[in-house]
Amino acid sequence: xxxxxxxxxxxxxxxRSGSAWHAAPGLLFVPALIILVPxxxxxxxxxxxxxxxxxxxxxxxxxxxxxxxxxxxVLLRSLGMALFVTLVSLVLAIPYASIAxxxxxxxxxxxxxxxxxxxxxxxxxxxxxxxxxxxxxGPVLGFLEGLGIDTESLQLVNSPTGVAIGMVQYGLxxxxxxxxxxxxxxxxxxxxxxxxxxxxxxxxxxxxxxxQLTPGMLAGSTIxxxxxxxxxxxxxxxxxxxxxxxxxxxxxxxxxxxDWSYGAALSSALLVITxxxxxxxxxxxxxxxxxxx
Amino acid sequence: xxxxxxxxxxxxxxxxxxVGYLVLPALAVIPMAFSSSSFLEFPPPxxxxxxxxxxxxxxxxxxxxxxxxVVAASAAVIxxxxxTLAAYAMVxxxxxxxxxTDPILMMPMMVPVVISGFALYVMxxxxxxxxxxxxxxxxxxxxxxxxxxxxxxxxxRTFDFKLVQAARVHGASATRAFLGVVxxxxxxxxxxxxxLSIMVSLDxxxxxxxxxxxxxxxxxxKMFASITYELNPVxxxxxxxxxxxxxxxxGLSLALTAVSRRRAAA
Numbered sequence: 033x034x035x036x037x038x039x040x041x042x043x044x045x046x047x048r049s050g051s052a053w054h055a056a057p058g059l060l061f062v063p064a065l066i067i068l069v070p071x072x073x074x075x076x077x078x079x080x081x082x083x084x085x086x087x088x089x090x091x092x093x094x095x096x097x098x099x100x101x102x103x104x105x106v107l108l109r110s111l112g113m114a115l116f117v118t119l120v121s122l123v124l125a126i127p128y129a130s131i132a133x134x135x136x137x138x139x140x141x142x143x144x145x146x147x148x149x150x151x152x153x154x155x156x157x158x159x160x161x162x163x164x165x166x167x168x169x170g171p172v173l174g175f176l177e178g179l180g181i182d183t184e185s186l187q188l189v190n191s192p193t194g195v196a197i198g199m200v201q202y203g204l205x206x207x208x209x210x211x212x213x214x215x216x217x218x219x220x221x222x223x224x225x226x227x228x229x230x231x232x233x234x235x236x237x238x239x240x241x242x243x244q245l246t247p248g249m250l251a252g253s254t255i256x257x258x259x260x261x262x263x264x265x266x267x268x269x270x271x272x273x274x275x276x277x278x279x280x281x282x283x284x285x286x287x288x289x290x291d292w293s294y295g296a297a298l299s300s301a302l303l304v305i306t307x308x309x310x311x312x313x314x315x316x317x318x319x320x321x322x323x324x325x
Numbered sequence: 326x327x328x329x330x331x332x333x334x335x336x337x338x339x340x341x342x343x344v345g346y347l348v349l350p351a352l353a354v355i356p357m358a359f360s361s362s363s364f365l366e367f368p369p370p371x372x373x374x375x376x377x378x379x380x381x382x383x384x385x386x387x388x389x390x391x392x393x394x395v396v397a398a399s400a401a402v403i404x405x406x407x408x409t410l411a412a413y414a415m416v417x418x419x420x421x422x423x424x425x426t427d428p429i430l431m432m433p434m435m436v437p438v439v440i441s442g443f444a445l446y447v448m449x450x451x452x453x454x455x456x457x458x459x460x461x462x463x464x465x466x467x468x469x470x471x472x473x474x475x476x477x478x479x480x481x482r483t484f485d486f487k488l489v490q491a492a493r494v495h496g497a498s499a500t501r502a503f504l505g506v507v508x509x510x511x512x513x514x515x516x517x518x519x520x521l522s523i524m525v526s527l528d529x530x531x532x533x534x535x536x537x538x539x540x541x542x543x544x545x546x547k548m549f550a551s552i553t554y555e556l557n558p559v560x561x562x563x564x565x566x567x568x569x570x571x572x573x574x575x576g577l578s579l580a581l582t583a584v585s586r587r588r589a590a591a
Contacts, residue, residue: 053413053499053500053502053503056418057413057414057417057418058414058418058419058422058423058426059414060410060411060413060414060417060418061410061411061414061415061418061422061426061430063406063407063410063411064407064408064410064411064430064470064474065426065429067403067407067463067466067467067470068429068430068432068433068467068470069429071445071460071463071464071466071467072429072432072433072436072441072444072467073429073432074448075441075444075445075447075448076432076436076440076441076444078444078447078448078451079440079443079444079447082447124343127336127339128339128340128343131336131337131339131340132340134336135337135340139337142344143340143344146344146347146348147347149348149575150347150348150351152520152524152571152574152575153348153351153568153571154351154524154527154528154545154564154567154568154571155528156528156530156545156548156549156552156564156567157351157354157528157564157567157568158350158351159552160354160548160552160560160561160564161350161351161352161353161354161357161564162350163365163552164353164354164357164365164366164367165350165353165367167365169366170367171367171368201346201347201350204343204346204347205347258435261437262436262437262439262440263437264437264438264439264531265530265531265549268553269549269552269553279437279439282439282440282443283439283443283531286443286446286535292447295443296443296447299439299440299443299444302437302440303436303440306435306436306437307435310435
């Protein structure tokens with residue numbers, strides 16, 4: 033931090049002779065930082081510090097969290113859900129992206145355009161619509177009944193199933209966009225060479241195409257995993273309070289139990305896990321990138 | 326490596342199933358707004374406009390709609406210039422400064438909104454400052470900045486900065502060169518960033534709920550409360566209003582892309 037302030041000041045000194053545009057473009061960061069530092073950085077830092085200022089002791093809230101079965105169950109459920117949603121998005125996005133890129137220009141722009149357009153749709157509206165579509169008396173259960181499946185015991189909303197359906201719908205476009213970005217730049221000659229050497233379609237895909245897609249898969253997985261892990265809106269509409277996720281547990285401490293210090297400790301646990309996952313996937317991506325080049 | 330015809334047909338069917346999964350559910354709210362039932366039912370049992378009339382006759386809902394539009398417009402008006410300047414800095418400043426600033430610029434996107442909202446809420450109480458809508462606007466500016474920076478940076482990466490030098494040589498001031506040369510060229514990127522900022526704000530219930538929730542609910546806050554606590558039959562109308570706003574923004578962005586493509590071709 034300090035060194036950057038010094039660089040900025042150096043640039044400011046030089047700027048007096050010219051102008052910020054040319055001599056000190058770093059100064060153009062300042063207006064955005066004037067909002068982000070007091071509205072996001074400082075409050076989050078204060079929140080994290082306040083998790084240590086409980087009257088019962090510095091690590092009291094963390095000890096409480098560590099010993100709580102509820103917290104353990106909620107964290108495991110959130111991690112499991114994030115992993116599941118990421119894997120399902122990957123499995124759906126890989127064929128989708130390759131079908132889209134291999135089709136004729138008109139169809140390709142429809143398929144890729146639909147993905148981009150769906151990012152614009154309100155998450156709140158989509159979650160609400162799923163509530164009607166997946167609920168009892170809704171078209172999805174009606175369709176399954178028509179197939180002769182016993183739907184009495186099926187609980188598609190107010191359950192982890194509903195959360196997964198909503199979260200995959202949210203995450204899939206990000207995964208497709210990360211993959212098409214990489215896929216579009218692949219050299220088709222490599223796959224052709226493998227075909228000439230007698231590799232079948234499945235083998236070509238597994239040993240030639242898939243490894244080259246790793247950077248896109250990792251970038252997409254990072255976005256989907258991290259957003260699913262801490263998401264609040266979709267789980268609270270489509271999930272059930274008995275099987276809540278970490279975002280809901282934090283919100284409960286703020287609104288319902290008013291246990292802010294505990295909520296702060298839960299928040300820092302979520303942040304630490306989020307950043308650890310991001311860091312791990314990013315260094316993995318860097319290693320893959322180095323091997324590839 | 327020609328694919329067999331049957332493989333291709335199965336592939337296209339799969340792709341359209343995915344498109345349906347991504348796009349159709351958001352459209353289901355439109356027929357529900359015209360439902361005659363007071364329960365959440367799809368397909369609706371009959372046609373009626375009573376919920377639409379009720380939505381527009383209820384000052385609580387129309388006030389929430391107005392608040393949302395004002396907040397989204399204000400947030401975009403602030404976020405787009407700030408984010409554009411930061412994107413310019415991202416491309417032009419030395420890489421050490423950019424790399425050090427990047428995490429702060431991207432932070433609102435990475436940190437779950439529950440935590441950002443909670444943190445702002447605690448700060449408002451600690452400092453005993455007035456929360457309310459102005460703070461919601463600032464928070465939405467922060468949420469939009471990562472999108473603006475990413476979008477505008479992408480446009481600036483392909484910008485030829487020799488054009489700025491040329492303008493400077495001919496006597497334009499640096500600010501004038503920026504407004505007269507850089508901005509018109511990256512205008513499609515700036516327009517996309519504006520639409521994204523509006524959408525981010527229009528679809529954000531969590532921070533708005535923590536900061537201004539009970540007294541001045543925005544439309545998403547009121548919708549979220551109605552969905553989770555009472556399942557009010559007016560909610561599909563509110564959802565339809567949001568979806569139509571989305572279509573408007575999407576249509577605008579498609580039109581802008583078409584215009585910029587034509588200009589690039591010329």
